Amino acid sequence: MTNPPTTTAPPDSRAGRREWTALGVLMLPLLLVSMDVSVLYFAVPAISADLEPSGTQQLWIFDIYAFVLAGLLMTMGALGDRIGRRKLLLTGAAAFGAASVLAAYADSAGTLIAARALLGVGGATLMPSTMALVRTMFTDPGQRAKAIALWSGVMTGGVALGSVMSGVLVEYFWWGSVFLVNLPAMVLLLVLGPFLLPESKDPEPGRFDLLSVPLSLAAVLPVIYGVKEIPSEGWNVRYVVSITVGLLFAALFVHRQRTAASPLISPALFRGRGFAPAVALNLLSTFGMMGSALFTTQYLQSVLGKSSMAAALWSLLPTVLVGAAAPVAAGLVRRGVHRAHVVAGGFTVAACGYALLAGAGTSSLWLVLAGAGVLAAGIVTVMSQLMDLALGTVPAARAGAAASLLETGAEFGGALGMAVLGSIGTAVYRHGIPAGAPAEAHETLGGALAVAGHLPGDAARALTATAREAFTDGMQAASAAGAVLLLAGALLAAVALRGAGAAATGPAEGSGELACGSDAAGPGAASA
Secondary structure, eight states: OOOOOOOOOOTTOOOOHHHHHHHHHHHHHHHHHHHTTTTTTTTHHHHHHHHOOOHHHHHHHHHHHHHHHHHHHHHHHHHHHHHOHHHHHHHHHHHHHHHHHHHHTOOSHHHHHHHHHHHHHHHHHHHHHHHHHHHHHOOSHHHHHHHHHHHHHHHHHHHHHHHHHHHHHHHHSOTTHHHHTHHHHHHHHHHHHHHHSOOOOOSSOOOOOTTHHHHHHHHHHHHHHHHHHHHHHOSOHHHHHHHHHHHHHHHHHHHHHHHOSSOSSOGGGGGSTTHHHHHHHHHHHHHHHHHHHHHHHHIIIIISOOOHHHHHHHTTTTHHHHHHHHHHHHHHHHTTOOHHHHHHHHHHHHHHHHHHHHTOOTTOHHHHHHHHHHHHHHHHHHHHHHHHHHHHTSOGGGHHHHHHHHHHHHHHHHHHHHHHHHHHHHHHHHHHSOTTSOHHHHHOHHHHHHHHTTSOHHHHHHHHHHHHHHHHHHHHHHHHHHHHHHHHHHHHHHHHTGGGOSSOOOTTTTOSOOOOOTTTOSTTOOOO
C-alpha cells in the first residue's frame, strides 16, 4: 500500500478574514449536532403525553440518534474525502434540516424514531466534515490550533446548552420546537457555505470500498449498544454477546482495511507520528468526561433535589472554565511548551476534578460544580491538543477519514466511561441499600425516591437519606477510579507523545490538494 500523495504548502498559506468567517459558519452545525445529544432531556414528558410511546420506543427515541451517528462516522468521513467535504457538509445540513421538520411534526413514536435516525445520518456527515474543513482551511499550525480550540469549546458547550435550551423551549412552546430551532442555522449554512467554504477532497481517492461500510456498522453498533446498556441493566448476557459480536466484526473490518486495494480507512494514517496515540488518548479523555456526567446530573436533581430546569441551569456554571481551557492550551504550545507536557497537564487537571468529586457529600453543591468545571477544563485541554496533533500529522487529503476516527473513538470512550464508572457507582450504591428495602430501591436512586414517596413520613425520610448517601458513596468511588485512570492517562501522554514535538508540523502539513470551484476562490482563500 502506498503512502498518500503529498505536496508542499505555499509560503503564504496563513488564513485570512474569509477563513475565520467561514469557521464561524462551521460552528453553527457543530453546535446543533452537539446540542442534539441532550436536547430531549426536558422534552420527554411532553413527548410521552402527546405520542404515548411504549417504554421500548421511548428508549429508542433517546438512543437511535447516537447509535446511527456513531455507526456512520467512519463511512461519512471517508465519503467526504472522496466527493468533497463541502458537498457532504451541505448535503448533510439539508438532510438534518429536513429531519428536524419531520421530528417536530411527528404524529407517532415510530415517525419520531425514524426522524431521530435521519438526524443521526445528518450528524454523521456534519461532524467529520467540519473538522476536515478546519484542517484544510487552516494550514498554518498556530492558526489551526486556535481554530481547533474554538471547535472543541463549541462542541463541549453545545452538550450543556442543549438541555437548557430544551427546557426553555418546552416551557414556552411545544416539544417540537426543540427540533425547529435547528432550521435557521442550517438555512444560514446552506446560503453562506457555497461562498465561504472551499471545496476540498482527496485528489486520488481510489474506489469507494462498499464492503467496508456494513463491516464498520456491524463493528461499531453492537459494541456501542452493549456498553450503553450495561450501566442501567447490568452485565446481562445479551449485552456481553452484543459486544463480543461487535469485536469480531471489528477484527474483520481491520483485516479488510489492511488488505483492500482502496480501504475505507487507510492504515497509512497510523504511520503519522503521534496519530495513533492521539486517537487512543482522545478515547480516554471522553471516557473521563462522560463518566462524570452520568453522576453529576443525577446528583443535582436526585440528591440535592433541584428541579430539572434548575439543575440544567446550575450545570452551565462549569462550562465557564471550559471556554478558557483550549485557548490557554494552544497558547502554551505556541510559546514552546512541549505538547506532551500540555496534554499530560490536562489529564492531571482533570484528575484533580475527579478528586474534588470524590470528596463531595450529600450537600456539596459548590464542590461538585467546581469538580465538574475543573474536570471539563482538563478534558477540553486534552481533546483540543490531541485533535490538533492528529489532524496535523495526516495528509489534508485524508482529513475526513482522520476526523471520523477521532470522533468514533470519542463515541466509544464516552460509552465505556458510562459503562465502567457507572457500574462501579451502581455496585457501591446497591451495597449501601439495606437488604430489606424494596427491589426498586436497589436498582436506582430514582427508584428509591419513587418508593419513598409511597411510604409514611419517618420511613420515607429514612429511605431517602439512605439512598442519597449510597448514591453519593457510589459517585465518590467512581470518581476515585476516574482520577486514577486519568493520572494513568497523564503518564501515557508524557511517554507516548514525546516524539510528537511542540506543534504538529509533520510531513503531512499542507499535503493533498484543495480543489476550489469558482465560487470558493478569491483573495484569502485557503489552499493546501
